[in-house]
Amino acid sequence: MFVYEKALQYPINIKNPNPKAAKYIISQYGGPDGELGASLRYLSQRFSMPYPELRSLLTDIGTEGSKRTLPSGQYLKLPLHR
Amino acid sequence: MRINQFLADMGGDAPVSARYSPRSDGGNRNGYGYSDRNGNGSGCGQCCEGGNGSSSCSTTGSGCNHDRRQGRCERGAACGPLPCPASIAMAYTPMQQPNGCMFEPECALKRGTLFSGLELPLGNDYRVGTLPPTALSDVQASAFAALELALYLDTHPDDADALQLYNDYQRAANEKQAEFSRTYFPLTRACNTNNSGSYSWINDPWPWQRRSGGKENF
Numbered sequence: 001m002f003v004y005e006k007a008l009q010y011p012i013n014i015k016n017p018n019p020k021a022a023k024y025i026i027s028q029y030g031g032p033d034g035e036l037g038a039s040l041r042y043l044s045q046r047f048s049m050p051y052p053e054l055r056s057l058l059t060d061i062g063t064e065g066s067k068r069t070l071p072s073g074q075y076l077k078l079p080l081h082r
Numbered sequence: 083m084r085i086n087q088f089l090a091d092m093g094g095d096a097p098v099s100a101r102y103s104p105r106s107d108g109g110n111r112n113g114y115g116y117s118d119r120n121g122n123g124s125g126c127g128q129c130c131e132g133g134n135g136s137s138s139c140s141t142t143g144s145g146c147n148h149d150r151r152q153g154r155c156e157r158g159a160a161c162g163p164l165p166c167p168a169s170i171a172m173a174y175t176p177m178q179q180p181n182g183c184m185f186e187p188e189c190a191l192k193r194g195t196l197f198s199g200l201e202l203p204l205g206n207d208y209r210v211g212t213l214p215p216t217a218l219s220d221v222q223a224s225a226f227a228a229l230e231l232a233l234y235l236d237t238h239p240d241d242a243d244a245l246q247l248y249n250d251y252q253r254a255a256n257e258k259q260a261e262f263s264r265t266y267f268p269l270t271r272a273c274n275t276n277n278s279g280s281y282s283w284i285n286d287p288w289p290w291q292r293r294s295g296g297k298e299n300f
Contacts, residue, residue, distance in 0.1 A: 006269050008289045009226065010191060011219050057236040 002066070009067060029069065039065025178234065187227035187251065188213060188220075196230035221262050221269070224255035 030036055042062030049055045183198045190196040192211045194203075201208070213219050231248040238244060263273040267285060274283045 003270050003272070006267070006289060007218055007222065009222060011214055011216065011222065013214070053236055053239055060233050060236055
């Protein structure tokens with residue numbers, strides 16, 4: 001299923017903690033336009049996809065989406081971290 | 083041209099006559115032979131070579147010579163980054179062709195994409211990011227390049243060159259990841275060697291933590 005990799009996709013070094021940025025980032029988390037919902041939709045729609053290339057594409061996009069969602073929480077921590 | 087074949091199969095004529103080959107003079111960023119956003123590049127003029135010549139046809143009062151069926155258009159007509167005789171008010175998604183150039187993995191991670199044709203930054207801001215020279219950024223760059231090729235191969239599974247490159251990049255990424263896990267800390271639970279006598283997976287650093295003093299920032 002899923003493998004968790006203990007590293008970000010791109011290195012981040014936040015020099016100035018910024019609660020406003022954190023507030024904006026957390027707004028991307030949920031709701032109908034949230035990334036979390038979108039990745040779940042991609043992953044669920046694989047089950048009725050007849051073409052293998054597209055099944056694979058939906059999987060990869062859904063996975064990438066999850067990578068974006070989960071780190072949103074840590075970007076939340078990073079701007080607040082001293 | 084695949085799109086022409088597709089349209090022919092659907093029973094229509096083949097209106098798209100764009101050349102999907104990269105310019106030999108390297109004239110344009112995406113290598114597809116389109117005009118860029120400023121209307122420069124091969125644009126409309128090149129793709130209409132070999133059309134019907136100067137057969138007469140009725141045009142609008144503005145003297146516009148843009149005739150989809152005849153395959154004619156003039157430079158400056160509103161083609162944008164699309165094939166020259168493209169219909170207005172229709173949505174197109176050009177298929178990614180296998181002939182754009184690719185960046186090196188490290189450069190790809192900085193630019194955000196492996197494929198030069200897909201480098202379309204917001205607001206045309208082509209400034210390239212920086213990558214700190216840490217061990218982890220090496221792993222990240224390798225893994226990113228392999229991932230980009232994997233996404234490309236989803237829709238182009240028979241591209242033998244891309245497949246070969248993917249195999250090489252993925253193998254390199256796996257090796258780098260294994261080496262990093264041996265040297266610093268395990269990147270996945272399965273790479274855990276647990277040589278220290280305790281379950282090292284639970285140890286820091288997790289991605290949201292900084293090393294003390296922020297010196298080597300994974």
